[in-house]
Amino acid sequence: MILALGRIAIMANYGDKTHDAVANNAVNGEIAESPIDRIAKLLAGDKKVKVAGIDCDGILRGKIIHKSKFLSSLESGFGMSSAIFGWDMHDVLYTEETSLTSADSGYQDFTAVIDLDSFRRLPFEDNIAFFLLHFYIQEKPVFADGRGLVKALSNNLADSGYKGLAGVELEFMNFQTPSQDGYSSSTDRPNLAAFLANNAPKALRPVTAGAFGYSATRPIMAKQYFHDIFDQSLELDCPIEGWHTESGPCVYEAALAVSQVSHMADNVALFKSVFSTNAVKSTGLIYLSRLVCKSVGVQHNITPCFMAKPIQGLPGNSGHIHVSLTTKEGQNVFVRETPDADPRWPDMAYLSDTGRHFLAGIISALPDIMPLLAPNVNSYKRLVENYWAPVSVSWGFEDRLASIRLVAPPSCKPSATRFEIRVPGADIHPHYALSAIFYAGLRGIKNKMQITIPPESARPKETPAERLPNTLEAALGRFGAKDSVARQILGDEFVDFFTVSRRHELRQWREAVTDWEFSRYIETV
Known part of the structure; x- marks a missing residue:
């Protein structure tokens, strides 16, 4: 498979000078440095690289690979199991098979193609180099790959003479991460999954109590955590435009800076992944929402929660989406x-x-x-x-x-x-x-x-x-x-696939015995 390699997105500390220099060399008749050569130079001091794609729940699924494996995969991609589109957020296979993944096909590999434009370093994970992926099957984009969908959308917009801009506001509640035995000792290893196996969710403690939207003082109660999120978002090239408390027990709201739609989609996924509790296997946690090896929340023993409605009787966590269209020259076409x-x-x-x-x-x-x-x-x-x-x-x-x-x-x-x-x-x-x-x-x-x-x-x-x-x-x-x-x-393929994935989610819910049911019926029936 021959893959077109776009220009490399250099991190902020490099700017676009490398790309500009290459362009100038080409104009002057010099041999332009290839994208692969430039990536190799950027990774000169690295031994390994982290890569991840995004599944149908918006979860990052990835791994660390040796630099030599990474460089050898730049032109042809590498194999990655299609099972990531055949199971749910807890790795349970869908109760119905889909046209995309099935036992009959043996959950064959997709071809994972490295997106060079997605390059950044993860400040919370020893500055490891990180790239996002696109997924292909038989040289065609996987129709359920969200990054592929947005790439096609961007091309569609460009063909129509537009650029799509988006901004997203994310609200999330923050809980103190307990150990298996709760909050009795500050030295015990955090183990949220084990705690929830034996305790009701309402036993979790918010970092701060009470509703105090736009408070100028509440962030001071978790000052380092609050400012680490903002600062490390900038380092991750995922800037926050506005950052404040919302109404609810330790609810924060991040307004991610407006950008082109493809960048915004990635930034939302990365922001949630980076700053959620993130299933750190080494501490025994099972992921609640997104999988990354290290996060700001884990560093501070705090569990951010991006559930839409964590607590009955309180406002939920919104994810408002702002959209606009401009001409290719940047003129807003809605006004x-x-x-x-x-x-x-x-x-x-x-x-x-x-x-x-x-x-x-x-x-x-x-x-x-x-x-x-x-x-x-x-x-x-x-x-x-x-x-x-x-x-x-x-x-x-x-x-x-x-x-x-x-x-x-x-x-x-x-x-x-x-x-x-x-x-x-x-x-x-x-x-x-x-x-x-x-x-x-x-x-x-x-x-x-x-x-x-x-x-x-x-x-x-x-x-x-x-x-x-x-x-x-x-x-x-x-x-x-x-x-x-x-x-x-x-399209029908996408709708049918996503319908199967959501019917599976409904089945998990129907078969669950909830705390409400147990409390209501244990003595009365």
């Missing part, structure tokens, strides 16, 4: 130069025709793409009234209670015009969610779709808005239907 003198609704006065079509596409698709915005059983526990989470197909100018918030002049500068999709929780698979949102919007542009529902400010109170699916099972019914918008924008 009008001057306001519409006679808009159908005042909310859309500054929204361009392209922006209106894009919004109409998302509104039309929203109920059908819910499993990609709310992928887990727990996701739907967050989407309830009175907790700052949307429950209906709705939109509005600067409306934080709607599913889609329009941010436009006069509340922002024209270049910042965008849509905030407020349905997702922090448990999203970023590549899947961003692909679904942008493809839905592009469908609206292509078909010149019109906005069919009024903004919430203009909706008659006696006319109820369409409700979003309120369970994963209901969402899968819309997602997998023959006429689903999801099938139109993402």
Whole structure:
């Protein structure tokens, strides 16, 4: 297989000077240094390299390989088991086989292709060199590979004359990591999995108690942890634009700096992986959300939690997604130069025709793409009234209670015009969610779709808005239907595969005996 190698993304301490120098040499008739030669120079002092791909739960799956193996794999890739797309987040094989992986095929290897543009070093793991992967099978992209989906999306946007920009806000709760026996000794080895095997989740202690959003003082109670996350995000080339406490017991919110959609998808996955509890095998932990050998949370004996709804009776952890389109020159295409003198609704006065079509596409698709915005059983526990989470197909100018918030002049500068999709929780698979949102919007542009529902400010109170699916099972019914918008924008293979993975998740939930059931029925029946 012949693979095209893109230019190498050099870390911030190198800048783009290496690439510029190579380009200048080529112009001057000198022999340009190959990407492989440049990578070899960058890794001159390394003995090993860490590589990882992203599975259908948004989890990093990877390994460390010897530098010689890494360099020899740059042109042809290397084999990696397809089982990572055939099992769930706890490595349990799906109860139904898929067209992608099966026992009949022996869970054959995919070809893992190293993405040179993803190069960075992991500051929390002895500065080891790190690269992300794309997956291929028989020289074709694996259709369930989220990074492949976003790569195809970026190409689609470019072919249409656009660049996609995105920003994501992630909320997460932080717990003190207990030992197997709890919190009685500060010297015992942390062992969250063993603790939860014998204790209810409510026995976990948040790092700080009580709700105190935007507190200027609460971060001081976990000062080193709080600042390490911010600082090491910068080192990882995953910058945080805004960083503060949210309402809830030790809830933090990170607004990741806006970037091109492919970069943002990777940054969300890396941020969650880097700063979650991360299944450190050497300490006996079983991963809760993402797998990386070392993390800031582990260093501080803190377990960050990206579940959509960790605690009943409190707001959940959101994962709001901001999206916009620009021309290749960087001009925002969602905004009008001057306001519409006679808009159908005042909310859309500054929204361009392209922006209106894009919004109409998302509104039309929203109920059908819910499993990609709310992928887990727990996701739907967050989407309830009175907790700052949307429950209906709705939109509005600067409306934080709607599913889609329009941010436009006069509340922002024209270049910042965008849509905030407020349905997702922090448990999203970023590549899947961003692909679904942008493809839905592009469908609206292509078909010149019109906005069919009024903004919430203009909706008659006696006319109820369409409700979003309120369970994963209901969402899968819309997602997998023959006429689903999801099938139109993402294809049958992907929809069928992801449906199997979510039906498996539902089965795990149905067969579980919960604390609520045990407490309710142990004496009464």
